[in-house]
Structure formats: C-alpha cells, structure tokens
Amino acid sequence: MQPMNTTSKMQLQCPMPKFDFEIITLGHGSGGVLTSKLLDEMILSQFSNDLLDKKHDGAIIPIEKGRLAFSTDSFVVSPLFFPGGNIGDLAINGTVNDLAMCGAMPKYLSLSFIIEEGLKVTDFWQVIQSLKKAAEVAGIQIVTGDTKVVEKGKGDQLFINTSGIGLVHEKANIDAQRIEIGDKIIVSNSIAHHGMAIMSVREGLQFESEIKSDSCAVNYIITELLDQFGDKIKLLRDPTRGGVATVLNEIAEDINKGVFIEESKIIIDENVAGACELMGLDPLFVANEGVFIAIISPEIETEALAIIQKHEKAQKAFCIGSIVTENPKKVVIQSEMGGKRMISKLIGEQLPRIC
C-alpha cells in the first residue's frame, strides 16, 4: 500500500542533507562502513545527546532509588504515512503512552529499525524527523538503538521497535485490584480516530473533512493527574488495538466486577462516526493512539475531567460509565434507546497492522 496525499507526507520538518545513497541496501545493515555511514549521517546526528553519543552497545543511565517502568512495542503500521502522522511519531507516542499508563514519567527510549532493502532515503528521513519531533514533544531522549536491513520482499518498508524506561510517579498506585464499585471510567478524548484514519487511507475513501489519527503523547496529562489526585487514580490504560471495548473487557475480567457504560455519553466525531458506519465498524473496537482510559474514585470526577480537558488533545474527555456489581467480568452498554446489551472483546482481525 502506498502513502496517499496526506498532510504529514507534505510537511518535511527539516531540509534533508545530501546523502550519497537514495535507497537503503542490505550493506547498510551488515555492521561495516555503510552501517556506520547510515548511523552517523541519518540517525545519530538527529538524536544527539550525551548518552547516545557514547555509541556504546547500550546507554548508561544514573538513577535514583525508586520505581522504574519498562515497556516495549513494535510498530508495523501500514501504510507508513497516514493523515495525522506516520510510523515515526506513532512509535514514540505508543511507548511513551504505555509508560504513562504505568503511572510513570517517560524518560529514555531505545529505537530499533528493521528496514526492507529498497526503502527510500527520503521516506526514512521523514520518519526520522517525526521520531525526533515526537521525542521532543514528549520530553524523552533516544539513548540507544539498532538497525537491521532485510531483503526486498522479506519485510514491508520499515518496522520500528521502541522500548522505554520511565520513572514511576511517587504518588502513583496504579493497580486494578484497588478498583471499587462506583469508580468512574473516564475516556480522555473522542474515539476511533487512529483506526479510521488508517482505514480511510487503505480503502482510498474521501470524506468531507479528512479523518486524522489522534496519535499523540499523553504523558503530561497523566503527570498532572497523579500530582493532583495520587492514588485516587486507580488504573490507566490506552485503548489501542481492539479499542475501548477490548480494554474494558480486559479490565472487567481482571477485577471480577461489572463495567457499565452508556452509549449516549460516548463522544465520536461526526466524520469518524460516518466512516465507521460506511465500513460497518463499531467505533468501540477501533484503535486509538492518543486516548487513555482512567478508572478513578467517583469524588474526583468533575475535577479530573476539568484537568484533562485543559489539554489540547483531550478537550473532549468524558465519563463513559462506572464499575458495578452486576454482570461481573462483563461489559454492559446501555443504548441511547435505553436497552442494554453485552459487548465482548474483538474476535480475530478487525484492522490488522493498525500500529
């Protein structure tokens, strides 16, 4: 699948220097002169910091006593470029958000490329620029990395793994087992943008207003919530693959309590809802990349929503429902007409390679 005419593809953030190669070859992954050249000219120069510049097999990080969060994600999104982002910012935001969901402030990331021979240097450069910008926005450093190249037809342009280390907020006590009946379920923004942005590109659909991925880092919002409310934040999860419905099902199973949500409270932008309807997809199962779900004590609902909504990428935060005694391990949704039904986890593939 080829990148479409997307805004992200248009905005080169930094003029590309002149390289004496136009595509990545197998030699760039063999550990010799070409590998050094690729690393020095395209990668290390862009992410320079004291830890990375040592160019050792790993980074050495001085650390205080405390709790670390450690997370990993491989990104295989197709196409590489989509409205609202590309695999680069997705790879940063994905791991940053996973760390934030642990109640941590993300600090250090590793960056590992698996490149298919023939990847255009212009595309790679653009992804690197997005990685760089997203890292700056999230306030994290790339401190170690790896680059491999596979033969044409043995990969798909570019896969990226990011792994990350964060420092757990001293007030954080994120633990599903602390969730009680009556706790509120907050969703930090309107849903289903990322999945539908990818699908609209794949299917070549045009809507009145372009559907953009919501890919963004939510770590600063989480830090503010933990600063303010500490252990009243019981659980944080990001509804990526499988969407809100799958995460809520996982939570219900885990805590052996019921999850009750109201359809009328779910916020979905009009163009996203239209696209879902057109493609026969339930937005509750569609992936998000800049949304988090927080399970919180009921008494902080109003104040927590106000804090979240201050952030540009979370202005539509809403309370979707609460934890209940009825139907343990199940998610029940009350429709706008008043009827109730169970919603289960995503079965099989809805949107492969969404992230």
Place this chain on the structure above:
Amino acid sequence: MQPMNTTSKMQLQCPMPKFDFEIITLGHGSGGVLTSKLLDEMILSQFSNDLLDKKHDGAIIPIEKGRLAFSTDSFVVSPLFFPGGNIGDLAINGTVNDLAMCGAMPKYLSLSFIIEEGLKVTDFWQVIQSLKKAAEVAGIQIVTGDTKVVEKGKGDQLFINTSGIGLVHEKANIDAQRIEIGDKIIVSNSIAHHGMAIMSVREGLQFESEIKSDSCAVNYIITELLDQFGDKIKLLRDPTRGGVATVLNEIAEDINKGVFIEESKIIIDENVAGACELMGLDPLFVANEGVFIAIISPEIETEALAIIQKHEKAQKAFCIGSIVTENPKKVVIQSEMGGKRMISKLIGEQLPRIC
C-alpha cells in the same frame, strides 16, 4: 530459506501442549480474543514471573540508586534455526551480552515479536522454549512484551526485538577514553563460529564436523572480571556483525591510537578456518555471538585470561595484541610470515541477516 536438519531443531526442550491453531494468523495480532489466547497459552505461561504476570502495558521495577545499562537489538537472522541455536537464544544472548559489554549485570528483558502470518505454531513454540532456556541460563527475567502479526510476504517468519536493563557493576568504569598505550586486547574464545554456522546452512555445505554457532551469554564471565579487576577492565565489546576486525577498527578510531594484532595468536577452529577458506571469507570479519573483546591493563593479562578460560564457553581465550602509538586510528596485523598490513572495516554486505 528453510531450517536444515540441525541439532537445535531436534531438541524440543518441553513437550508442546495441544493448541487449537496450527499457524499464526493475522487475527492473533489484532489485540482481541485470539491475541489474548496466543499470549496466555504460548507466551505468558512460559515466562511467568511477578512482574510479567501483571499483564500491564509495562513492568514496574523497584530499583536502588546506581547506574542502569539499557540496550536494544532486533533479530532478523535467517534461517530461524541453525546449528548451535535459533533466533530465540540468539535474541536473549545478544541483548544480555550488549548489557554485559556496558559492565552491567543484565536483569530485565522485554520481548517483542513480529510474526509473519503462517508461522508454524511448532516452530514458534520451539523458539519460545529456547528464549525461556536462554533467559534462565543468563539469569534474567522477561518482564514485558509485545506481539504483532504481518501479512504473508511482508515479513520473514519471525523477527524478535529484545531490549534490556542491567545494573552496572559498582566497580565498572568502562570507557574507551581510559585506554592507554600498552593495554592488552583479549578475545574470549575462538572466532567466526556464528557467521560460518549460518553460512554453512544457507549454502548447504557439509563439513566433517558440523560448525555450530557460539551463541551464548557471557555476562557471568564479565561480572567475575569486574569483581576481580574493576577499572583495570577499560573496554568491553562484542564482535557481532562485522566481526573482530570491524570492532577493532571502531575502537582505534574512537581512541585515536593504533591497534596492533598478531595473526599467529588468533585462534580459529580448524573446521571454521576451512569453511572460511572455502567461501573466501576472512574470519576476522565474520560475526560471533558468544565472544567478547576486552581491552585491559597489561599487568592483569595472565590472571584475566585464567579467569576467562575457566568458563566452558571461553576456554580458548587469547591475547590478540595491544594498543600502540603507531598508526593511530588504524588496525595493523602482523602476518605469520612477519609482514604487516592494515585491515579496515567491513565494507557493504558480507553476511546479511546474520543476527
């Protein structure tokens, strides 16, 4: 490329349970029920520990004040199975050794799979068993992970990323800038096994005695060296892609001094040397996966070699040469006949997808 009739392929370490799927499908990567099934039955059950079992987006690790080492590597080796190992133990040993090269004791690993649709469950199970065994041998825990599936023809069976966290030995002061004229260059075992094992499978070559990969974890040897000699260990590097010659060139460039080695001192097993000759490869450029290079103070040479040689996987440790003033930034080798020549970094591809 298909796995050959190798010993590693024959030794199933643990009988495989009955799964109700024979191949991995796209649905196994979509975040829903099938993903949970794959994770629970094949992966989480095998690596169970307190940190991983939380099944959160990341692991939370209590930590004392000190220095962390953090490293990442993606493994794309082809074929997946080769004499002496497979992609599973390679993925553990590679990152464990990278951490050890930082002077660290490896503790926690992340594990991320990119699976090509159609991967046989029997193959995947065997890789998982190797990952498990190698993790046990190296004394590390898998604490977080990720699994993605890509369409047939968009990957090559299985790629694995491991990232790792280690605690830097309190006596370690690994720093190339501390290297002085006269420091000795130790190589921890006979060289070129891994690269030649892979090549012999790829080329379908049969030798009198099978060439096996040297893939193993060297972390315990490093810990013992640091316990004993502290900052007299100046630099540690593992000569993987690009081999011993490429690493020595990188060191020479970095320290702006000369590296002088003697051909007569290099230990290469007879069958490996024969295979190299047959294929026209210089063993100094061939990848190793269980060998390290240590630059050490000259006064500890004999004692350090004795400690290294006690370990089963390093019985042939040898001193290959020393750091000199002549030819700064260059590696000079004295041939067995007495002549001297420069050896440079590997240019382009010698052995793609060796790790």
